[in-house]
Amino acid sequence: MKNLTILFAIAAMVTLFSCGTSDIDPPTICTENVENGISTLDEVEADAGTTVTLLESFCDDEGLGELRWDIHSAEGHSHEGEEEEGFVLHSGTDWAVLEIQDLSGSNADGQISFDIPNTARGVWDVVVSFSDAEGNAAADVVTPLHVENTFIPLFTLTDVNGVDPATWTEEQVWSPGSTVTLTGTVEDSDGIADAEILLIRESDETEIWSTEIAVSNETAIDFSVEMMVPSDATSGEYHLEMEAEDGAGNAMHTGFHLEVE
């Protein structure tokens, strides 16, 4: 019994004396140290076909670790604290950038340069993740990157069944056999060569309805299309796709997700 008491005491002493202290403070963004004042904390506006450089300054009381730039389309999700973008017709959403950089010292700059492809339009999320040498990770910093595009045709939906899509708060649910009126414009400075609207069933990527918009190389065309959701359309996930090609051969695809019930 006495031996066991001694054993417990030794264990407690070993614990008390061998417990290290650890850096548990995550690194921070110290924007005031950025010499040229560029910060990803601000929204970024950029044009397709241009090169964008983002610069940020990071600080840690012990030592910095790694920095990751993760740039991806904002379509289909939102981030904590991010302002609601509303209804956005994205194009070229496959484009993404992922780059990891080493950071060292207690203060370091991280910089990334990337080319925005000519096919991109809409909103991208710039997610900045960074850690210190101990593995403490800061909360991700998420900044919207708004990409304007003058290369590809621009579809604008002003009215869907009498409602401005910008006021939508929920996913669209359409019924089989219903008629949906789509009103908007399609425009391009090189003239519109082709324009088409399609309803695609996502489960097997089958086109279940489509119509072509009459064009004759005008630079802007107003359209109002009545789309009949087939009465035999199965319930499930669908995608309304809008496609166009300009006089210079630049093609674009955009659209939005909906459900048929």
Next chain:
Amino acid sequence: MVAFLALVSKNIQAQSTVSGHVYVAETASPVSDVLVQAWPCGAIFSANSRGAFNVECSTELDSLTVISFGFTAVTIAVDGNSVIDISLRPLHVEVQPITITGEVDQSVVRIVPTSDLMHTLDRTPGIRSLDLGAGLIQPVLRGLMGSRVAILDGGVPIVGGRWGQDHGVLVDPALYDGVEWVPGGGHLWLGPDAVGGGVKFASIQLLGKKGSRTQYGTNYRIGDNSSKVNVLSRLRNKNMQFHVGFSASIFGDRNVPQKTFEYLSRTYEIVGGRLPNTGGTAYHGLAGLIYATDELGQLSLDIRWSNIQQGLFPGIVGIPSQRDLMGDGNIYSVELPNQNASRWLLSSKWMKRGDFKRTFLFSLSGNERIENAPPHAHGYGPKPITDLSLSLHEYHLFTESKWEGDRGAFGFQAELLRGTTGGWEFLLPNHYRDRVSAIADYKFNSGTFGARIDMISTGNESYSEPLYAINNEVIGEDIRATALNNVTPSWAFSWFQPIDLKKINMSFTASTYTRVPSNYALAANGIHHGTFRFEQGNPDLKPETAFEVRAALSASSEKFNIDIRSFASLHKGFIHITPTASFAPIAHSGQIYSFQATDAFRTGLEVKMNLQIGRGKLATTSSVLGQWALETGLGLPFTPPVEIINSYAHPIADKLSITLSHRAIAPSYLVARNEDFTNGASLFGMELRLQMNKSALRLEADNLFNKNWLDHISAYRTLGLVAQGRWVSISWSFDLNTINKN
């Protein structure tokens, strides 16, 4: 509720808990070293040095068989009594040896089952469980889980991707003869991995006499709308018993009192208060026989089979879109992503009594896990063409040969594991793990010494895949795992010291042991969807060493009993997963978590008290656990916070009782690096139990006020997803026992 109450009858007496004393009839002095077997459940309990005993059955108790060396065994009818004092008379005639099938060990704690195993585990001090859906369990013993916890199916270690926090084992307790847990590390017969201890599912035992027994149960739970039916039947003639069992359950999407959650800083909406695509089905089967003669001994053969088909919460496989979380209106449907897990086990055991009790156990099992997900590429590279994201097959052979005598036991264990993996989501290469062990324990007059020596061979194949550029051109080779072959010795030594005081039973155990790194800790390198992170093994890891002391104390009187267990453990090179400074080179995968070895200290205390107040019973259980990485002073990952459960049971009528309970979970002050602080929770529950002659009807409610709370040890907590909300369960069990006990 009205229907339930309508079933109340005042004419039937029943009891599932009985206490009492055993004494010598002539002298009225207490009898120690007594075994009390409860019928019809067959569970065996031991009386303390003062002859006091306390027995529990999940079903109605109808009789007790009391056995003690040198005395005539007796069987006493319970007849609805809660306290029975039993007199024994010295043995004056020659009797046939009595075979007691079951194990009595002071380090083993019986788990009293309820209608739901997870619910049961969560109410056992020192144990927590992760909710992985019906038919899958992942017990957390003293803060440790996965391969650090041995789960034995009739003595056979269950494998099958045990390294995964989300990879529960496939068992249904309704098809076993009881569940026990063995707290702490260094237990010789549990194998070298069981640092947290073990959970033992007892094989179906031989009926005491010729006859039959059929147990039936059905359950419906409002909340996740789960339904279950189970039946277990055994038939014994003179020497042969056949038993067969089956259970089937279907469960819907989990109900959660939550409207939004965040994943990698994205905010999502939860529609309709349910986590979509978390429903599924579970099936378990059993067929076996036992043949017993005086000459041959007892030979048993069991075949078990389990299958789980379950949807996986969309967030478990990469970043979901909001439309992935909308659900399809059918809470039972299983969409992508999903998992299919199956297990089969063929086991045979021979046991014969003589100068030594001889036991030989042989088993072969197959474990399969298939995870399907919408094809997606991480980073650059072509999109996969199938839904098979991960497959894992593990085949396992286990044998144990054991000689047990009055003074101790010795024996050997051997096991071989072969694992193959596939699918487009690489996580772990093909691997193997073989072990041979020699084990012995000897009971001296003062205490018991035990030793185990192991030789463990672990290894894996190499694995690489093409490295792609942004244009999908192959620009090199991405080496994800290198070949590894290790042969490592391992050992465990223990000393068990009982201290029998007048009114208090105490015991101390000191053990020291090593643990060889798991295949996963050595060779993992990929996204583990079940934990929402990129996990990376370390082939340079060495065996960890631990020194652990445990103390147990119990005391009981007519109206009060207390059971206290505590432990302290020092670990040199404790292997655990921890965040690194690096980020995974794959989109949406966050930091790399790698296995590292740092010294650690763990300590804990579990207390269980029962107080009889008039006709009612007040019960309190509590558990406190601390575990630290000594080099940083931070907590180890997923350390369960302090928890106290108070309950009061009171009979409403002769056979109807009500239990009100409260579960208090403290805030998680002890957290690992980057682990979020979790607030405490206060949860209320209730149970109405109607105990009839052969059956029991139970109405249970958990989280009565539908409290929104985060379970600190759940992987879902990483996403800020709360634990299951309120559920109300109604269950009925029936036990038809025609055994002849005369």
